[in-house]
Every structure is written in C-alpha cells, then in structure tokens.
Amino acid sequence: MNDVPVNPNNMVETSDSLEAVGVFRAWKNIFFAIVLICLLLTQAAFWAVDLGFIEAPGTVKPADAALGSTDAAAATAAVEPNDKGLVQGLVGEFDFDLVARVIGVASGILIVSGILFALAVFFCLMVSLVxxxxxxxxxxxAFILGLIMAALIIPWQRLFGxxxxxxxxxxxxxxxxLDAKGEGLPNVIFYYLRFTALWVVVLLLLIMSQVRSSGWSKSILRRLEII
Known part of the structure; x- marks a missing residue:
C-alpha cells in the first residue's frame, strides 16, 4: 500500500509535510553527531583514567605501595618532573581536573542532545502520520530505539542511587x-558493565535508530516516486 503514488490533489499538503520532514531530519542528524561525539568523549575519559594515563586522586601506584610511605615520598619527588604519563606527554598539562571538566560538560550535553534526538525522531513520526x-x-x-537510548543516557543514579x-x-x-573496583571480582564486573557495556548498548541503539530513520527517508522518496 505504501508504494501507491500520492494523489496529485494532495501535493500541496505533501509538499508542506516534506518541508517539515527536511527540517526535523536535518536537526536529527545534528543531534546524532553531537550524541556520538559526547559518547566518544566520555568513554575516552573513562579509559584514560582506568588505564592510568590520567592519575586519579587518591590512587596509589604499585611501586609506591611496595616502597613504603617514606621511600615512596622520596621516589615520587624524584620522578615527579618526568612522570606525566602518555597523554600528558602528548598534549601537555592534562590532569584529572581537566578530565573531570570534560566529563561534566560532555555528560551534560549528552543528556540534552540525546533527549532532543529522540524528540526530533518523534516529530518526524508525527509529520509522517499527519x-x-x-x-x-x-x-x-527509530523512535522506540531513540527513546530507549535517551532513557539509558539519563543519570538515574542521581535520583535513585x-x-x-x-x-x-x-x-x-x-x-x-574506582575505589570499589579493588574490592573483588564482582565489583570489577559491575564496574565494566556500568562504564563500558552500557555505553556499547547506547551506542548501538543510537546507530540503529539513525539507520532506521534513514530507511524511513528512502521509503518516503520511493513512495512519492522521487527516486
């Protein structure tokens, strides 16, 4: 039924609908790019801290723990000028405070853009229906996938623990x-499930929603015999 050409008498209304579709689709693509960039930034920040490229406050290096408190202090003072890690050596002063700001900004933009992406897909659905x-x-x-993605992005832990x-x-x-990670294997599993597995799920939902919406655009053009 979707392959039947549109009645010529309704081409004016169809033209208006297509203009609205063009607007919402463009913004949807913009929000998709923003969400993708923010997801990559938050994951890169996580791995930078997790792999030790960025030293988190309160962490103790294994070598320092083996030396003891007095020797560790002397060793730290001796190597501090050169002990900057891989990332710091490449980009200069890149400490945990900077990473914390990147995480905060990227997470905030991620929440807003994720919700706006789902709303853009919703408006595309409404225009297509009307x-x-x-x-x-x-x-x-695409809307269902985007809605689930937005729900998984929201930091519910701020509300429900x-x-x-x-x-x-x-x-x-x-x-x-990070502190709880060293308390046993179950905590390690939950640690990576929380910061990596959940991230992968959201990324897949984002990509699948975008692919579905692209299929919707092609379906519209095919139905109108534009392609």
Whole structure:
C-alpha cells in the first residue's frame, strides 16, 4: 500500500509535510553527531583514567605501595618532573581536573542532545502520520530505539542511587567506582558493565535508530516516486 503514488490533489499538503520532514531530519542528524561525539568523549575519559594515563586522586601506584610511605615520598619527588604519563606527554598539562571538566560538560550535553534526538525522531513520526507520507514502520522503530537510548543516557543514579544508572556520569562517580573496583571480582564486573557495556548498548541503539530513520527517508522518496 505504501508504494501507491500520492494523489496529485494532495501535493500541496505533501509538499508542506516534506518541508517539515527536511527540517526535523536535518536537526536529527545534528543531534546524532553531537550524541556520538559526547559518547566518544566520555568513554575516552573513562579509559584514560582506568588505564592510568590520567592519575586519579587518591590512587596509589604499585611501586609506591611496595616502597613504603617514606621511600615512596622520596621516589615520587624524584620522578615527579618526568612522570606525566602518555597523554600528558602528548598534549601537555592534562590532569584529572581537566578530565573531570570534560566529563561534566560532555555528560551534560549528552543528556540534552540525546533527549532532543529522540524528540526530533518523534516529530518526524508525527509529520509522517499527519502527512500520510508512509514509512511508518521504519520511523516508529527509530523512535522506540531513540527513546530507549535517551532513557539509558539519563543519570538515574542521581535520583535513585547506584541501583539504577545511566550512561552519563560525573567525575565523582567515576572515583567512587574506582575505589570499589579493588574490592573483588564482582565489583570489577559491575564496574565494566556500568562504564563500558552500557555505553556499547547506547551506542548501538543510537546507530540503529539513525539507520532506521534513514530507511524511513528512502521509503518516503520511493513512495512519492522521487527516486
């Protein structure tokens, strides 16, 4: 049924609907790019701290722990000028405070852009329904995927504690999980599930939603016999 050409008498309404589709689709693509960049930034910050490229406050290096408190202080003072890590050596002064600011800004933008992405897909769905443009299967699936993605981004842990978490996080939360990481294998598993596995799920939902919405655009053009 979706392959039947649109009635010529309705081309004016269809043209208006297509203009609205163009606007919402453009903003959807912009929000997609912003969400993707913020996801990459938060994950890069996590691995920079987790792998020790950025030294987190309160962490103790194994070599320092073996030397003891007195010898460790002397050793730290001796190597401090050159002990900057890989990232610091490449970009200069790149400490945990800077990473914390990057995490905060990226997480904040991620929350807003993720919600706006889902809203843009929703408006595309509404325009497609009102204008009877077709491709409802694709855009409906894209909206559901985008809605789930936005729900998983929101930092629910700020409201409900650590029992319910979202992809967005703060530097203070990362430090708490780092401390709990050394308390046993279960904590290590939950640590990587929280910061890596959940991130992968959100990334896949974002990509699948974008792919579905692209299929919706092609379906509209095919139905209108533009391509």
């Amino acid at each position: 204008g009877r443009l077709g491709g409802i299967n694709h855009i409906s699936r 650590s029992n319910v978490v979202g992809v967005a996080y703060g530097a203070d939360e990362l430090l708490r999980w």
